[in-house]
Amino acid sequence: MCGIVGYIGGKNTKEILLNGLKELEYRGYDSAGIAILSEGSFNSFKAVGKLVNLEEKIKDFTTEKFAVGIGHTRWATHGKPTELNAHPHLGESSYVVHNGIIENYAALKKELVDEGVTFLSQTDTEVIVHLFEKNLKSATDVFAAFRQTITQLEGAYAILLATKSKPDTIFFAKQGSPLLVGINAEDEKYFASSDTPLIGQCESVNYFEDGDFGYVTPSEIVIYGTNGKQKQPHLSKLATNKLSAQKDGYRFFMEKEIYEQSDVITDTLLGRLSEDAVVFEELSDDLFDGVNEIKLCACGTSYHAALSASYLFERYSKVRCCVEIASEFRYREPIMNKDTLFIVISQSGETADTLETLKMAKNAGLKTLAICNVDNSSMVRLADATILTRAGVEKGVASTKAFATQVTIFWMLSLHVAKLRNTLKPQEITKQIELIRQIPASVKVDDAMHERIKRLSKRYLHGHGFFFIGRDIFFPLALEGALKLKEISYLHAEGYPSGEMKHGPIALADPELFTIALLPQNLLYEKSKSNVEELSARDSTICAISPLAFEKADDFIQTKGYDHYMLEFFEMMVVVQLLSLEVSIRLGNDVDMPRNLAKSVTVE
Numbered sequence: 255m256c257g258i259v260g261y262i263g264g265k266n267t268k269e270i271l272l273n274g275l276k277e278l279e280y281r282g283y284d285s286a287g288i289a290i291l292s293e294g295s296f297n298s299f300k301a302v303g304k305l306v307n308l309e310e311k312i313k314d315f316t317t318e319k320f321a322v323g324i325g326h327t328r329w330a331t332h333g334k335p336t337e338l339n340a341h342p343h344l345g346e347s348s349y350v351v352h353n354g355i356i357e358n359y360a361a362l363k364k365e366l367v368d369e370g371v372t373f374l375s376q377t378d379t380e381v382i383v384h385l386f387e388k389n390l391k392s393a394t395d396v397f398a399a400f401r402q403t404i405t406q407l408e409g410a411y412a413i414l415l416a417t418k419s420k421p422d423t424i425f426f427a428k429q430g431s432p433l434l435v436g437i438n439a440e441d442e443k444y445f446a447s448s449d450t451p452l453i454g455q456c457e458s459v460n461y462f463e464d465g466d467f468g469y470v471t472p473s474e475i476v477i478y479g480t481n482g483k484q485k486q487p488h489l490s491k492l493a494t495n496k497l498s499a500q501k502d503g504y505r506f507f508m509e510k511e512i513y514e515q516s517d518v519i520t521d522t523l524l525g526r527l528s529e530d531a532v533v534f535e536e537l538s539d540d541l542f543d544g545v546n547e548i549k550l551c552a553c554g555t556s557y558h559a560a561l562s563a564s565y566l567f568e569r570y571s572k573v574r575c576c577v578e579i580a581s582e583f584r585y586r587e588p589i590m591n592k593d594t595l596f597i598v599i600s601q602s603g604e605t606a607d608t609l610e611t612l613k614m615a616k617n618a619g620l621k622t623l624a625i626c627n628v629d630n631s632s633m634v635r636l637a638d639a640t641i642l643t644r645a646g647v648e649k650g651v652a653s654t655k656a657f658a659t660q661v662t663i664f665w666m667l668s669l670h671v672a673k674l675r676n677t678l679k680p681q682e683i684t685k686q687i688e689l690i691r692q693i694p695a696s697v698k699v700d701d702a703m704h705e706r707i708k709r710l711s712k713r714y715l716h717g718h719g720f721f722f723i724g725r726d727i728f729f730p731l732a733l734e735g736a737l738k739l740k741e742i743s744y745l746h747a748e749g750y751p752s753g754e755m756k757h758g759p760i761a762l763a764d765p766e767l768f769t770i771a772l773l774p775q776n777l778l779y780e781k782s783k784s785n786v787e788e789l790s791a792r793d794s795t796i797c798a799i800s801p802l803a804f805e806k807a808d809d810f811i812q813t814k815g816y817d818h819y820m821l822e823f824f825e826m827m828v829v830v831q832l833l834s835l836e837v838s839i840r841l842g843n844d845v846d847m848p849r850n851l852a853k854s855v856t857v858e
């Protein structure tokens with residue numbers, strides 16, 4: 255997690271760093287800080303909480319001359335979100351910012367403390383700058399000291415270091431956390447954790463690879479690779495149009511992103527549907543050759559999309575499917591057979607646990623596919639093949655449109671494989687493609703429905719728990735509904751298979767237990783209804799979401815209803831998203847930046 259930025263040049267360094275951090279604030283907002291080295295001296299500022307606090311604190315500070323600057327927005331891992339723990343961290347005459355975790359920091363810190371070094375923070379990061387300054391005392395030059403420091407670090411990192419010993423230079427290193435450098439015609443250099451802050455500032459960028467380290471000055475970019483040899487920067491052109499990230503009159507980005515789903519799914523479908531086939535030009539024809547199993551691996555919402563995919567792949571493509579939580583998979587010594595296609599799903603493409611499983615699959619010689627929203631992200635660069643979901647920039651920490659596009663891709667992909675394997679009749683494929691074309695309409699927010707949910711939400715601000723329940727593919731949707739509610743409302747919520755409630759959780763049923771029941775008309779309606787009746791008989795408060803009236807419900811959200819359960823899935827997805835949004839707003843929470851979370855989880 256965390257976002258880092260850097261700048262070398264003669265413009266308004268303070269503004270450049272703050273603007274860059276604004277773009278990265280979704281990565282963490284426990285604290286923020288900058289350090290600027292100009293005319294031989296450093297100015298450094300830090301503030302706890304969101305970036306506005308830092309902005310306010312330094313509103314009177316100006317920078318006009320040539321400077322080197324580094325900045326950081328933090329999602330705390332080691333040490334509380336205090337000013338002392340905020341980055342940049344200071345040595346004697348150097349500052350460092352870091353994203354990731356230095357796993358051997360305790361041993362390194364002990365060594366340094368024994369030698370008399372004083373630490374100000376509880377962070378793992380601070381060891382980097384002290385180690386560097388220690389190495390500086392004996393090294394032949396400044397870069398040699400930095401290089402030596404990097405070899406002593408274990409773990410994941412993207413590091414930027416500025417020092418008075420080389421006042422026109424930023425030293426960098428990347429291992430497991432994203433980092434890139436951008437250049438422009440004015441010989442300015444920009445660093446960032448993702449390319450968004452650089453759009454409009456730089457013409458081209460170099461995405462560092464794991465193991466890269468080196469330094470950047472106004473006139474050169476010097477990169478060394480894992481083998482210790484110098485290598486040429488690999489510059490690629492940077493997009494010029496920053497996707498609109500304004501709220502456009504919506505109260506929160508999450509709300510805007512819910513409303514955008516219809517448009518982004520239209521983009522997801524663009525050029526990928528013919529009358530009788532799903533066309534993924536980005537996939538080679540032989541990707542599915544010899545594949546007897548699909549393993550899907552992801553975290554959080556993307557994991558729920560993966561679970562949804564497993565129903566579609568088994569039902570339509572007749573391929574054995576298993577779904578894995580990335581943080582579990584990576585340590586349980588899994589069996590990996592070469593006839594397995596390994597699919598990772600990630601909005602950001604940077605989630606540390608998911609990325610690691612992708613590396614494991616590659617090392618085991620499996621074919622790999624990434625379903626991802628961010629081009630050029632680490633997963634996209636690593637996987638054998640990628641399908642981009644085209645959801646556009648998702649700013650709300652609670653994922654909405656990314657999930658919608660992931661499930662859309664999976665429905666399409668299951669049909670694509672079904673066609674390759676002849677597991678569905680051509681007429682059925684043609685019919686389902688017609689249905690897929692209706693997804694954008696099914697997720698359009700109906701004003702009357704939104705109003706109804708807004709009104710209903712006031713009845714769901716308390717209670718001792720929520721159970722979102724559904725059957726079949728509506729079970730992953732129930733999980734997703736519960737995750738949305740808990741992450742932005744801080745109310746306890748669980749997703750459960752409807753038929754499983756009677757095996758334990760039904761013991762919790764009373765009027766203060768809220769059941770949000772997903773009751774599609776086209777999939778196991780009667781069975782799901784019986785499960786809800788069991789809960790209603792035990793006096794749980796029921797909110798039913800269905801196109802069919804349900805007299806046992808306390809509250810009823812009537813959906814329009816479609817002829818196919820997948821279109822009902824998308825319609826109900828919007829309902830659970832809006833319900834979470836409205837509950838959270840009524841509770842006065844920061845919907846887009848809920849407590850303790852960050853948008854991109856690049857630590858394990």
Ligand code: M6R
Pocket residue numbers: 553554555556557599600601602603604605608651652653654737738741851853854855
């Ligand atoms: O970027 P990714 O899709 O890999 O992120 C995975 C999860 O961290 C993410 O989906 C998280 O659960 C969201 N906050 C859910 O809304």
